[in-house]
Amino acid sequence: MPSKIRDSIDEALADINDGATVMIGGFGLAGQPSELIDGLIRREAKNLTIVNNNAGNGDVGLALLIKSGFVKKIICSFPRQVDSHHFDEKYHAGEIELEVVPQGNLAERIRAAGAGIGGFFTPTGYGTLLAEGKETRVIEGKNYVLESPIHADFALIKAYKADPLGNLVYRKTARNFGPVMATAAQTTIVQVSEVVETGGLDPESVITPGIFVQRIVQVPSTNPKEQQA
């Protein structure tokens, strides 16, 4: 199998075009592929739909992508935070569309897309504003809401180590959305701190099997804890 390692971020992102739906991993800044996002900003693809748990923190990564004006719509669970000023500004100016999804439904809708599930009934959100207009069903006496899968053209995620086949391991709570997003996109692009040779990862420890990964870029880590490990 040809190696999935790419020499540069710009090369790895070269076919992300206007109107793409892009999943971006991370919960807050943990697991956020900041360097890939910087590359996406350089790419200047417009009218993007972004899927992430949040809507950017501070002045890095996703927050800067939103500030750039390239994002038409964001699908997320928790946009409003103390340091989400770039999103807040765009939202109040009417310059960005927002779809708020309960966090577990967000994860499950992404998982469903990656697993080829056409929809699922979930108790989460039943009877709330976020289920308005959605089909409901009583199953064994309990109320459920029909939710649909979320597919993406691209997923940009961050992992800890990869081999050239795309097998991935993650680090602590930086794992978060990475494994499910990797399954739900046509093309999954991963930034990792370390690339090991094929056979260098314990098969029992692989979290994301390489079948879900198309491209890998090595980006040195700035996390001192990781460097100590």
Place this chain on the structure above:
Amino acid sequence: MSEKLTRAQMAERVARDIPVGSFVNLGIGIPTSVSNYLTAEQEVTLHTENGMLGMGPEAHGDEIDPDLINAGKIAVTELPGASYFHHADSFAMMRGGHLDIAVLGAFQVSAQGDLANWHTGAKDAIPAVGGAMDLAVGAKDVFVIMELTTKEGKSKLVQQVTYPVTGLGCVTRVYTEVAIFDLDHGHVTVTDLFGEASLESLRELTGIALLDGTEN
């Protein structure tokens, strides 16, 4: 006559009521401080929905690792026996009925156990839900910690919630500074009273036919 409970004492009461060996998720704010009062003997495992079981105390100084945070995005530590997992698994733990207790804050709770804690309903507010709806319907028990009244003196324990609902019929216990309430299919029982509150005064304040479950 006892004094009204402080926030710390409310958190301490919740901690005391968590059964040995429980899997527990603590919401952001006062609920997080419940962990300060859990004892080693309780052997409680803390879940954080961003993907960890066996969460330890907040990290300080050298312990801080940007890859290890809780749902409030605060740096935390891991305890021996901790595990990490992805988001879909983390929420399956709730939805699938594996999590024993979620401790949450609230704007309002109804006598039927309906919870409102995600949205004030204000038109210009940016809606943000996070894991609140998943926790509300997923945990076997939902304990709420809140002040009983708003700044205007209105009860937050009500017949019908007026704020946008987070989950229906999910709250099983409410801890406030003046009383603890048990909720069971529309029956609300006062189990503890603090300060000068009486059953009568609370019935008047809440408009709910509160049952007397106090022992003395």
